[in-house]
Amino acid sequence: MLKIDNLHAIVDGKPILKGISLTLNPGEIHAVMGPNGSGKSTLSYVLAGRPGYEVTEGTVALDGEDLLALEPHERAAKGMFLGFQYPVEIPGVSNVQFLRTALNAQRRARGEVELSAGDFLRLAREQADALGIDMEMMKRAVNVGFSGGEKKRNEMVQLGIIDPRLAILDETDSGLDIDALRIVGQGINRIMRKPDKTVLLITHYQRLLDTVEPDFVHVLADGRIVRSGGSELALELEREGYGAVAA
């Protein structure tokens, strides 16, 4: 599904990614772990097309198509979703309005029929219920006045509503308590653990991986993948620390 080949990227003129290669196939969940400053968030932003994150070398192909040539919203329409580490507030725009506009923009781009207000509300209610989120919250402005945990859960509701083929989840676990972590983890499994879907899970800690078991774990250090392995690699990291494993 996603093929990253020798990806180099700079931010503010400073090299951050220094040659990353990864192949993510349908049905796979990949975890990328690494210490602060290793380039994890940069990787997610480059893949989603954030302005200011400049690719200097290498390629990224989504189903064989040059991903880097696409605008962020075009990538979304192709089925890519980025879960934000710090979800952004949009005052005056309700979650329902935001997501319906976004989802229908994607559907239009794919030549699909737009969802009616009623159909969309049913979908939103279903997904909110599954994550234990009150519909009242869905009517509030996007992330405005939400706690850190609520924002992260809101990202998962968005994931469920948009139902992408490829999810890049950037530290979705940070700032969550144990219960919320389990709910979010179960949400990821329910929405994304499917034969035709792929997840790139970026995380600091093993915790989330107890619920969402990855098929592959990659260790990122100084802009390069220094080790790859199965889910047991995450446990080794937890035990021995990045220093030992990445050395």
Place this chain on the structure above:
Amino acid sequence: MTPDDASIRNRDAQEAADRSANYEWGFSSDIEQEFAPKGLNEDTVRFISAKKNEPEWMLEWRLKAYRAWLTMEEVSWAKLDIPTIDFQDAYYYAEPKAKEKLGSLDEVDPEILRVYEKLGIPIEEQKVLAGVEGARKVAVDAVFDSVSVATTFREELKKAGVIFLSISEAIREHPDLVRKYLGSVVPQRDNYFACLNSAVFSDGTFVYVPEGVRCPMELSTYFRINAENTGQFERTLIVADTGSYVSYLEGCTAPMRDENQLHAAVVELVALDDAEIKYSTVQNWYPGDAEGKGGIYNFVTKRAMCAGARSKVSWTQVETGSAITWKYPSCILKGESSVGEFYSVAVTNNRQQADTGTKMIHIGANSRSTIVSKGISAGKSNNTYRGLVRVNGAAENVRNFTQCDSLLLGSDCGAHTVPYIEVRNPSAQIEHEATTSKISDDQLFYAMSRGLSQEDAVALIVNGFAREVLKQLPMEFAVEAQKLLGISLEGSVG
């Protein structure tokens, strides 16, 4: 700036240029005009009055205004760069060539109906115009190039006792009412443009809602400037008698022209005891091209007299058009416990300039006012909120709340807030809040990563910013206004 940013910027600039080369509503229709001779003198005033079959008192009123205007000077205090206007190089009267007095829409020139269609008159009103049964009733008094050519629902309004006429008709049919109130809120000499309007106003709307009547439908008028070099001088007078209610909608777009067009309207509202008037405007006159060439100059005087106890006037405006906007819908809160409200969204893009706001003059005890102003600036535009809250010495327990928020798109535009507060009674409670913010790259990227194009993302964020004001609009206008905000800001972020 990274090279990626630069290419996005260049592409957006190109797209914006292509779009404005093709202003969505920049067409002009081809209807024979009967012009007053070019230029302005007493003969022009007499010509207009004669064309309207006006009574002698009306002509005298106009001539008095014209003579006063000659002694006045253009305003210069606004934060506007106003080019010199040659008042002799314009026509002051043009009307679609009338065949005969029209009784129904069927008789309207199909060319005019096509123009309305292109304008995208809201579907509800189209249904009403087409006579669809069960359609929500909105009376449309269509002002086409200075003359009302069609009035619908006159009968139903008549049953309720509501008078809804073009001002010319009202002058002939209800001279006492017009004479009593015309110029009572905005005196002839109030300002340069109001005075000019008093001399040469060509047409407009008159509404009278009798005592205790709740107007059975929203009243709606479409203004449209159509003749090259024709200044548009509309005159609107709305009187709500004791205990009555009326909601009035005004909306407009204009065709593309190379020469600047002057628009100087006057709107007067009078609310007696316990009466309420809701006046909503969506203004989308041609703003000029990216360099500011060809846009409308909009110098409007709108003022309400809350004359009666517990009377209420609410102004809501969405201003996206015009090259220059100079407009301060105001309330004189004379009645005890009267209420004035002003909700405004003003968008400026490219080279547009807007200096707009309100005046709340508190004279009556316990009078209250609310001001919510949302200014959105993009391109190289300048957007100023200018507002006055005045509390007279005898006005006890006055309350005012003012909120002015500015949103900036890009770094070449300006937002200015100029509040004047004059309080002469210590019991007054005046609150003023102001914020200035920018659409953040974070917000844009967040929305785009969910599938919205950059322009849709900007439109969504801006609509969120303006929500408090937009929700004041009647449904007919709210949807249109939301779209308009997006269209007005296309290509403004790069």
